[in-house]
Amino acid sequence: MASRNSSAADWLECERVLDRVAGAVRGVLGSGRVPDQIPALASADPHVFGLAVATVEGEVHGVGEWRQRFSIQSISKVFTLALAIEKDGEALWTRVGREPSGTSFNSLVQLEQERGIPRNPFINAGALVVTDRLLTLTGDACGAVERFLRTECACPEIASDEAVASSEAEHGDRNAALAHFVASYGNLENPVGRVLDHYVRHCAIAMSCAELALAGGFLARHGVRRDGSRLVSRSDAKRINAVMLTCGTYDAAGEFAYRVGVPAKSGIAGGILAIIPGRCSLCVWSPGLDNKGNSIAGIAALDAFTTLTGWSVF
């Protein structure tokens, strides 16, 4: 347990909440399954748990393994989306929708019914389209994400883990199928192989809960970066939060909104980034997943946190 730069009273209060959250999840630690589709991630320990909270002022508090790095995986989709919107505005939405998918996160069914326009930017097909757009706009999609994260966390060594990226690429037939399928409808601008390469690499970025909470802070600050400059408009920040709430936890988004009630984006390595607009950004991490692909202890922790604080968007 730790903190920095906070007033003594708040420090104690937050510490107490985080301790209670950690206590609340103890019973579910170790449950769930660690996914085996990416061999480099399959050896994760489902008993690990970390949680960090970054206030809108930039303070960070944490509990458990909140400073240990893990693979951010699909949480990276929040950052590619924000960067693509920053550079491209509304144009992106002609190529990807904003509706919940209603089916599992890498489904091809809806993609076919909707002629290659993925339902939203957080299912894999949609994230591939966003990566493709960011690649066109920047020439280096993964590099653009890394640069943003390094600046936001003031941590220049944040980088993609090449071993994880290679492992994912080697076992990436599903993503290759999605990318080729989207390409068959003319909805990719760059060669399939290049898009897949940037995609697996930004998914393989390694960060800690503390770093992810800080990096997500712009969404709690209505679009403003940690240095006070604006990344996206207030309206776009609200919109990204809306997409996170309705689509951020695969096809359990409705359940998550019902139970936790805040915008969030989960990753297959067990991380979840959550936003409480105007208050704070949080990141929780625990590798055991439920059958929808979300961290069991992570959801339990966010549930406990929002219940203890009374912070929900509803």
Next chain:
Amino acid sequence: MASRNSSAADWLECERVLDRVAGAVRGVLGSGRVPDQIPALASADPHVFGLAVATVEGEVHGVGEWRQRFSIQSISKVFTLALAIEKDGEALWTRVGREPSGTSFNSLVQLEQERGIPRNPFINAGALVVTDRLLTLTGDACGAVERFLRTECACPEIASDEAVASSEAEHGDRNAALAHFVASYGNLENPVGRVLDHYVRHCAIAMSCAELALAGGFLARHGVRRDGSRLVSRSDAKRINAVMLTCGTYDAAGEFAYRVGVPAKSGIAGGILAIIPGRCSLCVWSPGLDNKGNSIAGIAALDAFTTLTGWSVF
């Protein structure tokens, strides 16, 4: 334009906002289509527009045809859901899910894939299950809804319009198909005909924007009714709001959350009930619908209102 019981300054401020909203939607009035599947509703004038706002303290302000009654249709699903939860708590969720449907609002596809468990309580199949449960719990589902609405609006003449209900029943093959299909999986407790009867009758309840805004007030007050008594727990109120945000506007819920960013439930006669937790409940009405079945002017009005006030959950 009108108001009541408010301080002069607030009155003027609210009046100004409502006037500006009414101005903002003028350009889209008359566009869209008036649905023809229920003959008794097919003659509605798409140029009509009304908007009412009820503060959590119980004041109501309005603009346009805010006191004219219309058929609440699917907005009634919010009240059947709340009343079933009030009486039955979590038990309801074994029979209906909480996930966005991802397909059009009366789709049988997902119902089949999920073995008769509707995706959420706001698609027609799910609302039939909720009506069935409320019928079992109260013996008179439509009557229970009418009683609640009359009390909440202090308006004893609120009632189902029998002509609309009959018209809907006569043209209700789709709903009959859904009800029999759900029944074929053993997910109805009452005879199909009786469930359909109560369903079309509570959908045919006639109310004004002012009355609907007042009736939805308990969701803005975290579960507390207008008289100060509690209808549902704070947690359940939050959950109903979450279901409204993710599922309340058919398969445009993601788009609506993105654009407007508040919990809402639309009806096929052109009404939309929206909730801004802790602040107010609103009802807007205009019969011209977009191709997803939501009021075009209604969405535009809520968009303008949230933009002008800065009130969004995100």
Next chain:
Amino acid sequence: MASRNSSAADWLECERVLDRVAGAVRGVLGSGRVPDQIPALASADPHVFGLAVATVEGEVHGVGEWRQRFSIQSISKVFTLALAIEKDGEALWTRVGREPSGTSFNSLVQLEQERGIPRNPFINAGALVVTDRLLTLTGDACGAVERFLRTECACPEIASDEAVASSEAEHGDRNAALAHFVASYGNLENPVGRVLDHYVRHCAIAMSCAELALAGGFLARHGVRRDGSRLVSRSDAKRINAVMLTCGTYDAAGEFAYRVGVPAKSGIAGGILAIIPGRCSLCVWSPGLDNKGNSIAGIAALDAFTTLTGWSVF
């Protein structure tokens, strides 16, 4: 084992084949499940087996319980289809397709995708449309089928079993859902309740293997009835056989064509009517069903019969 009106040599030959078929299926008798969705049929004995062959000349040979009556169920769809085509010709095909369904036999999915036009006349939705058309054309769809069957078998007591029909109607939510769904697209001419009534009654007609083999003889005789008069054109007889081959055994039609290779129509009470054009019509009956809804011993018997005789359409 029995026969009639045959030359001694043929009689002996056919008897030998039928005996060998009966021997071949002995091992699978009693396997499979007896469906429980129609209570009046749920008590059938899965060890029962009967097989009858009617030559194009009108001779009948049989083995096992070939003279015991059972519920013809979906086999009735062959006769409603032939009678509707006799009276209406090609017009029928604007309301029902001729493609295999690719999904289970009472699926609503394809029905929705194809706007209320059932894929083929042998899935339940399609058979309801055919019954509806025959009802319009004759005023008494079930009566028309009964009259045809009585004449063709020279057996005036053939009739619908009212107990089975009632049992099926009481547990017929799935069919009611299908009928209302088709009606919601405007594809029924008669009231839903009346169509369902005639449908369950013609499905509940009780016949023996011998009678069904005789009744299906017109399809082996290229459209000519037992008395030499023509029921349907040679071309239409060929077409009905084609629809049987591609759609007659639910979503196992491809497997059946591959394994047995003759036009056939199965029923949920364990009967299968098969046609070998120019040679004979057969009916086999055994109540134990596989997971696609076809009689296990029935398919095994037809497989053995076609293998022993070398009679296949391919």
Next chain:
Amino acid sequence: MASRNSSAADWLECERVLDRVAGAVRGVLGSGRVPDQIPALASADPHVFGLAVATVEGEVHGVGEWRQRFSIQSISKVFTLALAIEKDGEALWTRVGREPSGTSFNSLVQLEQERGIPRNPFINAGALVVTDRLLTLTGDACGAVERFLRTECACPEIASDEAVASSEAEHGDRNAALAHFVASYGNLENPVGRVLDHYVRHCAIAMSCAELALAGGFLARHGVRRDGSRLVSRSDAKRINAVMLTCGTYDAAGEFAYRVGVPAKSGIAGGILAIIPGRCSLCVWSPGLDNKGNSIAGIAALDAFTTLTGWSVF
């Protein structure tokens, strides 16, 4: 118009039938669309028409452009299937089904529902699995097909057209998506790129109607090759014919069976190979396609041919 090696009377008779067929299709020549997904094929002339009939004895008669070569495309799937069955027998059917697909020929929907087991060997996904198996069994799938075709037609220059294969590979995102998707379920034995390479090359084999009719003769001869040796068992020949009838013309197989009533396999360059067991094999070619992807004039020709000859399997 031409023929060879036939008795004078038969020669005249067959010539007369083929002339009448050619006359019957004249009205539809030039209609339909020439597919543009493979640029090298997009310039075909939809007015071209050829038809060849090969008797089981090996005589060939033809009309129109029956000696001009075209790209056999999906017709190659008949030969890969036969060769895989020859070498592997029933084992193949654990990796690919035998049911009609019910949806369009390159659909991913059913593939997903059925966990990577394609519905049948003639949809693209299924053909990729067959090619993969043949590649494992022979080390050179395309070469094995070429060798078989050369021998059967006594025509050593039959070969894949490299320009067509390259063009198809460059525009093959849909097939790449299917192959990666099947691979993601573990249903490919060889690298995706190698399977795709052999697949596009055997599809790009160029043959004339005369050659294809001869090459398909083993299916009319119940499994026996032109030189009298057996390729597949009588039973397997019957089964391949059954799969052709139920699955050979994409999702128009039911319509084709109904209208024409013989096993057939169509290709996107406008060819159709048809089998009349015990009598003859036919190939027709005309590039204008209907919206299901089958040659319009080709189907009309087979319809006329079976009507004139009275040859149908039903």
